[in-house]
Amino acid sequence: MRALVIGEVNASGMKPTSASLVSAALKAAGSVDLLLLGQAPKAQEAAKVLSGVEKVFVNPDSGENILTESLSKAVVALVKEQGYSHVFFEASSMGKSVMPRVAALLDVAPLSDVTAVLDAQTYVRPIFAGSIDVTLKDEEPVVVASVRATAFDPCGNDGNAEIVVNKPFPETMKTRKVSFEAVKTDRPALQSARIVVAGGRGLEDEEGFKKLAQLADRLxxxxxxxxxxxxxxxxxxxxxxxxxxxxxxxDLYIAIGISGAMQHIAGIKDAKVVVAINNDPEAAIFEVADYGLVMDAKAGIEALLKELSN
Incomplete structure (x- = not known):
């Protein structure tokens, strides 16, 4: 069995989450190739050393300018040409847009938000806002799935994959991307950050979030x-x-002024350590917190900032 992993790129090169997708793919298939959506040398260097990857197909265009329709047809063409048994996307905005299109073109049922791979056909995914995990068997001829990268440890960096420049993606219609505006920040990317501080309604206003930003910068x-x-x-x-x-x-999630609605908890269930600060001792967030502090959200930030200054 062979798996194809779709590796997304950003301004810094290949997204770090691609290494986690490779780990997931290796649990399902004996060999793994990667389709890198950008041709920047930095991204290629990061992709070719991923452990377990045999070939890296490089999109000759910029990954930021790919249209969903073009990528869908390019992936399907590669699957048919190379005979892949599995196609794994990240459960990102791009992955969630392209994955069902690829599944439809291959006439198979898509599998979304995979959090565990038990074998080539058996997978675990959450349902009901993450409150229940379901184990299912996918018997489609090609398994097309989106994977929650945060649920898998990244693979190593001792590989030596072959770089293959792919042919340009097909134009599916008279449409082109006119512009792309990325959010620029000096802070770590939210989905790959080791520490995240988050605020809810307990912070009340813009002043509260300015204080939250100060704490984030300090940490x-x-x-x-x-x-x-x-x-x-x-x-x-x-x-x-x-x-x-x-x-x-x-590794560390600090929830400040967050009550802990089920929909929010679904997004942090894999955090290693959760610290909660809330003035309501009955807040649901304390049920999942490793450490909890019952106090006003803004006062909690001030206390943390003071402690970090000592």
Missing amino acids: GAAIGATRAVVDMGLCPNDWQVGQTGKIIAP
């Missing part, structure tokens, strides 16, 4: 938020953590 952490405060306009959409936001698995 070298990424910033997260609940859907409620995103909807209130207190922080940008790309900070949202939860079932309808980003699924994360940091």
Whole structure:
């Protein structure tokens, strides 16, 4: 069996999550190839050393300008040409857009949000906002799945894959991407950060989130938020953590002023250590927290900042 992993890129090169997708693919297939969606030399160097990867197919265009329709047809063509038994995408915005299209073109049922691979046909995925894990068997001729990269440890970096420049992706219609504006920040990416501090309605206003940003800067952490405060306009959409936001698995997650709705908990269930600060001792967040502090959210930030200054 052979698996194809779709490796996304960003301004820094290959996304680190690609290494976790390779780990998942190696559990399902004997050999793994990777389709790298950008041709930057830095991304190619990172891809070719991934342990277990035999070939790296490089998209000759910029990964930021790929249209979903073009990528879908290119992946299907590669699957048919190379005879892959598995195709793994990251459960990202791009992966969730392309994966079902590829499945439809191959006439197979897609499998979404995989969190564990038991063997070539057996997978685990969450349902009901992450409250239940279901184990299922996929008997399709080609397994097409999106994978939660945070659920898998990254593979090693002792590989030596062959680099193959792929032919240009097909144009499927008279459409082109006019511009791409990436969010620029000096903070770690939310989905790959080791430390995340997140705020909820307990921070109340913009001043509360400014204090949260100070704490994040002091810790070298990424910033997260609940859907409620995103909807209130207190922080940008790309900070949202939860079932309808980003699924994360940091080493340390500090939830400040967050009540702990089921949809939010679904996004942090794989965090290694959870610290919660909330003035409501009955808040649901304390049920999943390793450490909890019952106090006002803003006062909690001030106390942490003072402690970090000593």
